[in-house]
Amino acid sequence: MSDxxxxxxxxxxxxxxxxVVLCALGCLMTDQVGIMNIGVxxxxxMGAFFAVLGSYLFSSWLMGLVFAVVLGILLGLFxxxxxxxxxxxxFIIGVALNILAGGLTVFLLRTLFGVKGSFSGPGxxxxxTLTLPGIRDxxxxxxxxxxxxxxxxxxxxxxxxxxxFLYKTPIxxxxxxxxxxxxxxxxxxxxxxxxxxxxxxLCGILATVSGAHLSLGxxxxxxxxxxxxxxxxxxxxxxxxxGNPPRVFLAALMFGFIDAxxxxxxxxxxxxxxxxxxxxVTVVMMVAVxxxxxxxxxxxxxxxx
Amino acid sequence: MNxxxxxxxxxxxxxxxxxxxxxxxxxxxxxxxxxxFLVGAGIMLxxxxxxxxxxxxxxxxxxxxxRAFGNTLAKTVTLCLTGLSMSLAAKAGIFNVxxxxxxxxxxxxxxVVGARMNGSPAWLIVICSLLxxxxxxxxxxxxxxxLKVKLxxxxxxxxxxxNSAAIYFCSYMANGPLQTAERGIESGTDAIASAAWFTPxxxxxxxxxxxxxxxxITLLVWYVMSRSTVGFEMKMTGTNExxxxxxxxxxxxxxxxxxxxxxxxxxxxGLLEVFGLHHRFITTISSEFYFDGMLVAMIMxxxxxxxxxxxxxxxxxxxxxxxxxLSAGIxxxxxxxxxxxxxxxxxxxGGISDEVRQKAAARRVRRAARKAAKEAGV
Numbered sequence: 001m002s003d004x005x006x007x008x009x010x011x012x013x014x015x016x017x018x019x020v021v022l023c024a025l026g027c028l029m030t031d032q033v034g035i036m037n038i039g040v041x042x043x044x045x046m047g048a049f050f051a052v053l054g055s056y057l058f059s060s061w062l063m064g065l066v067f068a069v070v071l072g073i074l075l076g077l078f079x080x081x082x083x084x085x086x087x088x089x090x091f092i093i094g095v096a097l098n099i100l101a102g103g104l105t106v107f108l109l110r111t112l113f114g115v116k117g118s119f120s121g122p123g124x125x126x127x128x129t130l131t132l133p134g135i136r137d138x139x140x141x142x143x144x145x146x147x148x149x150x151x152x153x154x155x156x157x158x159x160x161x162x163x164x165f166l167y168k169t170p171i172x173x174x175x176x177x178x179x180x181x182x183x184x185x186x187x188x189x190x191x192x193x194x195x196x197x198x199x200x201x202l203c204g205i206l207a208t209v210s211g212a213h214l215s216l217g218x219x220x221x222x223x224x225x226x227x228x229x230x231x232x233x234x235x236x237x238x239x240x241x242x243g244n245p246p247r248v249f250l251a252a253l254m255f256g257f258i259d260a261x262x263x264x265x266x267x268x269x270x271x272x273x274x275x276x277x278x279x280x281v282t283v284v285m286m287v288a289v290x291x292x293x294x295x296x297x298x299x300x301x302x303x304x305x
Numbered sequence: 306m307n308x309x310x311x312x313x314x315x316x317x318x319x320x321x322x323x324x325x326x327x328x329x330x331x332x333x334x335x336x337x338x339x340x341x342f343l344v345g346a347g348i349m350l351x352x353x354x355x356x357x358x359x360x361x362x363x364x365x366x367x368x369x370x371x372r373a374f375g376n377t378l379a380k381t382v383t384l385c386l387t388g389l390s391m392s393l394a395a396k397a398g399i400f401n402v403x404x405x406x407x408x409x410x411x412x413x414x415x416x417v418v419g420a421r422m423n424g425s426p427a428w429l430i431v432i433c434s435l436l437x438x439x440x441x442x443x444x445x446x447x448x449x450x451x452l453k454v455k456l457x458x459x460x461x462x463x464x465x466x467x468n469s470a471a472i473y474f475c476s477y478m479a480n481g482p483l484q485t486a487e488r489g490i491e492s493g494t495d496a497i498a499s500a501a502w503f504t505p506x507x508x509x510x511x512x513x514x515x516x517x518x519x520x521x522i523t524l525l526v527w528y529v530m531s532r533s534t535v536g537f538e539m540k541m542t543g544t545n546e547x548x549x550x551x552x553x554x555x556x557x558x559x560x561x562x563x564x565x566x567x568x569x570x571x572x573x574x575g576l577l578e579v580f581g582l583h584h585r586f587i588t589t590i591s592s593e594f595y596f597d598g599m600l601v602a603m604i605m606x607x608x609x610x611x612x613x614x615x616x617x618x619x620x621x622x623x624x625x626x627x628x629x630x631l632s633a634g635i636x637x638x639x640x641x642x643x644x645x646x647x648x649x650x651x652x653x654x655g656g657i658s659d660e661v662r663q664k665a666a667a668r669r670v671r672r673a674a675r676k677a678a679k680e681a682g683v
Contacts, residue, residue: 038461082649086656091400091461092603096648099596103641110636111352232465239459272477279470283463290456 004264010144012263014152015218017256019044019210021155023234024241024248025162026206029199031238032166033192034179035083037200038094040207041231042101043075047211049105052124052222053112061125061216068212069205076204080197098231106224120221127151127217149217151209158206163245175199207231229279236282240289255282333658334604337650345643349635359633363640366628367621373628375510379581380620382512382519383574385613387598389526390570392607394446396530396539397563398546398556399453403464404571404595406471407442411572413475414441416579416586417483419497430501434576435518442572443565445471450564454557460564476588485585493587503581513581522573527609529566539563571595597623600644604651619644 023040030037047068054060054067075097083093113119130153132146166172177185178195185192214230215222233255241248258281262274346356367377387404394401401407415438422430449467453460476492485495503513530536541549542556550556578590601619605611626640650657 036459036461038465082653086653086660088652088654088656089603092648092652095402095596095599095603096645096652099600099641099648100645103638103645107348107636107638107642110638229465229469232462236462236466239462270477270481272473272480276470276473276477279466279473283466283470286458286463287452287456290458294456 004261007143009257009260009264011148012260013253013256014144014148015256016259016263017253018152018155019214019218020230020234020237020252020255021159021249022151022210022213023207023231024237024252025155025158025245026203026210027234027238028162028166028241028243028245028248029175029202029206032176032179032243033196033199035090035196035200036094036235037079037083037203038091038232038235039079039097040094040203040234041227041229042094042098043072043204043207044211044214044231045098045101045105045225045227046075047071047208048215048226049108049211049222050208051212052119052215053108055125055216056121056123059123059125061127064125064216065127065209065212068208072205072208073201074204075208076201077197079204080200084193084196084200101227102225105222109222109224118221118223118226124216124220126220127213149213151213151217155213159245159249166243166245171195171198210234233278233282236286239286251285254285329658330606330654333654334651337647337654340650341643341646344646345639348639348642352635354633354635359629359635362629362633363625364621365625366632367625371507372510373624375505375507375512377617377620377624378516379511379513380624381617382516382577383594384598384601384616384619384623385523386519386570386574386577387595388602388605388612388616389523389598389609390567390574390595391599391602392605392609392612393526393530393539393570394563394567395602395607396536397560398539398542399450399560399564400461401446401449401464401564401567401571402461402599403446403449403467403471404567404574404599405591405593406464406468407445407568407571408575408578408591408595409471409475410445410575411438411442412575412579412590413478413483413494413586414438414572415576416494416497419501419579420495420585423498425498427498427500430498431580434497434501434580435573438572438576439569440572442575443569446564446568446571447561450561453564454561475586479586479588483586490585490587493583493585496585497580499584501580502584503577511582513577515577515581518573519577522570523609523613526570527613530609535559535562600648604648 023044026043027037027040050071051064051068053064055064057063079093079097082088083090109115109119127149129147129149135142135146138145164172166176174185174190175195175198177190178192178199182192185195210230211227214226219226234252237248237251237255240251255278258278262277265274342360346360349356349359366373368374387408390404391401415434418437419430419434422433425433445467446464449458449460449463452458452463479494480492483494485493487496503515506512506514506516528536530539538549538554538559541552541554542559546556574594575590579586583590597619598616601615602612605615622640622644626637629635629640630637
């Protein structure tokens with residue numbers, strides 16, 4: 001048992017949860033303006049590819065991140081134009097975006113790098129890992145909190161920033177209002193469309209950066225379909241979180257824990273079963289959250305009656 | 306006005322018949338397809354390929370030889386069934402994105418039953434496998450359906466997650482408990498009795514007698530959706546749930562049934578793959594067949610007849626793209642990009658044509674104003 005439940009498990013939890021955390025924060029932004037963007041999975045995949053491309057071309061992880069962010073802005077605008085400005089079905093646009101991502105990344109992989117399946121090599125510069133000098137020496141927490149890749153820390157910071165942004169700033173307030181009461185926002189002289197565009201762009205950036213973590217932080221390679229439905233898991237996390245960034249963060253950590261646990265159990269159980277676990281657990285959690293909310297509501301109604 | 310009032314006004318406004326395939330819509334489709342092909346040609350030019358040669362290879366590869374044509378027809382059948390499966394659920398007001406998982410489970414169930422019944426008459430094997438495949442696919446669709454109807458758990462997310470779960474589960478079964486002892490088969494179940502195999506209609510092609518089963522199902526679905534009372538109720542619920550409820554239609558059970566039927570069709574697609582092509586369950590039984598069908602259904606706004614016709618077009622693109630890769634050298638994924646461009650434009654069709662119309666109207670007004678000003682000046 002001790003070779004499964006140890007410090008490394010917690011470390012892996014943080015590593016595997018990070019892409020989901022970043023992506024879920026992106027979904028949260030569009031969720032707040034009333035759009036369920038399931039295209040984040042494709043955005044994540046394209047982000048992973050372009051981050052590798054940038055890192056490889058310029059031999060610099062920073063350029064990888066820059067590529068991912070620029071792509072995120074473009075995809076966010078694209079999503080805004082197609083799903084909000086042209087008022088099309090956000091679900092269809094999301095699915096089409098995911099299909100485009102699958103086709104485009106494989107096409108570019110073959111055309112630019114001339115390989116099938118996956119691209120890895122010494123030319124790709126991974127994201128740096130940070131060792132935090134003071135924290136490293138704390139007995140148990142030290143090895144968990146220190147020595148992670150850059151974006152792991154950035155994702156923690158972003159959880160806080162997103163919460164501050166959404167609930168403590170005027171723009172965040174307007175952004176939420178554009179989802180809850182667009183007429184009221186318009187009456188106060190602000191444009192809900194603008195807020196939706198902002199949310200869509202923020203979502204694009206966060207989703208592509210989560211992809212960059214996948215291909216430059218978690219692994220140092222790009223492989224076909226490497227997002228592996230993590231974008232959908234992120235959407236599920238937003239549904240658990242109910243608009244609250246810290247709670248979304250916890251849900252993503254839960255997913256990361258199951259994923260990491262599964263990987264360590266592969267010695268004992270078939271890898272197919274362990275890979276299946278995170279998806280099953282996510283569905284079960286979704287149901288559990290709904291049941292809990294219902295019970296709470298029923299209790300409240302009984303109190304008020 | 307309170308929020309509920311606004312909501313109901315909005316639902317009433319959404320009653321406008323956007324679901325029909327109008328002439329204008331078909332015209333837009335033509336433009337979208339042309340634009341998408343131009344985008345594809347642009348990509349080919351950028352990568353240094355000759356677009357004319359590529360597209361010629363595409364169509365020749367899909368329609369040129371009897372064998373290729375057979376494969377294209379077989380692909381049409383798959384797309385058509387998966388597309389109808391999506392349409393059936395969507396018309397009932399519920400999205401089934403989990404067809405891939407239902408297809409896998411249906412295929413696995415059909416293969417297991419088919420292999421166990423070795424020695425029975427062929428017709429009995431086919432019927433029992435059919436029932437097994439429908440039960441497996443239907444049950445796996447029922448789960449997210451019931452979660453949606455009873456608990457309001459978002460079905461898009463659950464079905465997608467259940468896809469991954471089912472695919473891993475089937476992979477586990479085919480590599481573990483159900484793995485065949487036969488040599489040379491890496492991850493597959495036992496073979497079904499050869500008497501029950503669907504035989505090819507065109508030599509060496511994937512087109513088998515399974516196409517007749519598919520035709521029967523297609524006819525049934527078309528009848529249910531466009532000629533029966535259930536179909537009418539589905540249409541009502543899909544268009545406006547509140548209105549349908551007011552009219553005494555039980556939207557919940559309708560959505561649930563739409564989902565289950567949709568899952569059953571997916572299960573049958575799995576069976577067709579097993580009995581027609583692989584003669585056992587293998588872990589690579591489908592490569593996102595359901596998603597291709599789903600897109601066809603979305604583009605044709607879930608209209609059965611449109612889905613059937615569009616399936617043929619997408620089958621040409623699908624089968625032709627691999628031939629194009631072989632003879633022209635360009636990666637076949639370029640056609641996936643072309644397909645997604647078609648979908649983007651068709652999904653945004655209403656918005657784009659509205660915008661174009663508004664711009665044209667604004668221009669007309671401006672021109673009239675200028676003219677009036679000039680006349681007044683004179």
